[in-house]
Amino acid sequence: MTTGLEVRDLTMTFSGVDALAQVSFSIGEGVWLGLIGPNGSGKSTMLNVLSGLYRPRAGSVVMNGHDLQAVRARHRIRQGLSRTFQHPQLAASLTILENVMVGAAHRPTAEAPSPPASDSGAEWLRRLGCDEYAEHLPSEAPYGVQKLAEVARALMSAPSLLLLDEPAAGLSARERVDLVAALKEIRRHRPTLTLCLVEHDVGLVASLCSELAVLSAGRLIANGPTQTVLADEAVKVAYLGTRSTHDATP
Numbered sequence: 712m713t714t715g716l717e718v719r720d721l722t723m724t725f726s727g728v729d730a731l732a733q734v735s736f737s738i739g740e741g742v743w744l745g746l747i748g749p750n751g752s753g754k755s756t757m758l759n760v761l762s763g764l765y766r767p768r769a770g771s772v773v774m775n776g777h778d779l780q781a782v783r784a785r786h787r788i789r790q791g792l793s794r795t796f797q798h799p800q801l802a803a804s805l806t807i808l809e810n811v812m813v814g815a816a817h818r819p820t821a822e823a824p825s826p827p828a829s830d831s832g833a834e835w836l837r838r839l840g841c842d843e844y845a846e847h848l849p850s851e852a853p854y855g856v857q858k859l860a861e862v863a864r865a866l867m868s869a870p871s872l873l874l875l876d877e878p879a880a881g882l883s884a885r886e887r888v889d890l891v892a893a894l895k896e897i898r899r900h901r902p903t904l905t906l907c908l909v910e911h912d913v914g915l916v917a918s919l920c921s922e923l924a925v926l927s928a929g930r931l932i933a934n935g936p937t938q939t940v941l942a943d944e945a946v947k948v949a950y951l952g953t954r955s956t957h958d959a960t961p
C-alpha cells in the first residue's frame with residue numbers, strides 16, 4: 712500500500728471553466744509539500760476537493776492506498792484527513808481549549824478513542840505557544856492564536872494528512888514568526904505527519920516545505936524539491952508575469 716497522498720488527473724469545473732485541469736502530484740508519508748500559485752490559480756479549490764467539500768469532474772484522490780472518491784467530507788476526518796480554513800472556524804461560545812478538544816471526537820477508529828496525555832488539547836496548545844489563552848473565548852484571543860487553535864483542533868483528530876489553508880494570512884510579522892515555530896514544533900512531535908500547506912508567503916513555505924507544487928490558472932506547472940521549483944523559469948513567470956532577471960526565490 713502506498714502511504715501518503717496521491718492526486719491523479721484532478722479536474723474541477725465551475726460554469727464550464729476548469730479551476731483545476733488534470734492536476735496530478737503526490738506527497739509521500741511525512742513529507743511537507745507547499746501548494747503555491749498566484750491568486751485564482753486553484754489552490755483553495757484543490758484543498759476543497761481533497762477534503763471532500765467539492766466533487767471533482769474527473770480524477771481521483773488516494774490517501775494511504777484508499778480511494779477517497781466515495782468518502783464524504785465529514786467521514787474523511789476519520790480516515791485521517793484533517794484541515795484548517797483560511798478564516799478560522801471556531802465555535803464562538805466555547806473556550807479555545809474546548810474548541811481544540813472537539814477535534815478528539817473525530818479521531819480515526821483505529822486510534823485510541825481519547826488521546827494520550829502527551830497529545831492532549833492542553834499539551835498541543837502549550838507546544839503551539841498559545842496555552843495562556845486556553846480558557847479564553849476565541850473573540851478574546853489574538854487572530855494568530857485563533858488560527859493556531861484551529862491547527863491544534865485539527866491535530867487532536869490524529870490526522871495522517873493535514874491540509875493548511877493560508878495559515879499566515881492576516882497575521883502580523885511577529886505572529887508569522889510564531890506560526891513557523893509552532894509548525895516546526897508539530898513536525899518534531901509528529902514526524903510521520905504528511906502536510907499540504909497552501910500559502911502566499913513563499914518564503915514561509917520554503918522555510919518549512921521540502922517539496923512544492925505550483926498551480927497557475929488551474930494547471931500544475933511545477934512540482935519537486937523546493938529549491939529546484941523556485942529556480943524554475945515557468946514558476947518565475949507565473950509569479951512575476953514576465954520573464955526577468957528577478958528571482959522568485961525568497
Ligand SMILES: Nc1ncnc2c1ncn2[C@@H]1O[C@H](COP(=O)(O)OP(=O)(O)OP(=O)(O)O)[C@@H](O)[C@H]1O
Binds near residue numbers: 726751752753
Ligand atoms: N465556488 C466557486 N464557484 C465558481 N467559481 C469558483 C468557485 N471557487 C473558485 N472558483 C474559481 O476557480 C478559480 C480558482 O479559485 P481558487 O479560489 O481555488 O484559487 P486560489 O489559488 O485559492 O486563489 P487565492 O490565492 O486568491 O485564494 C478562480 O477562477 C475562482 O474564481
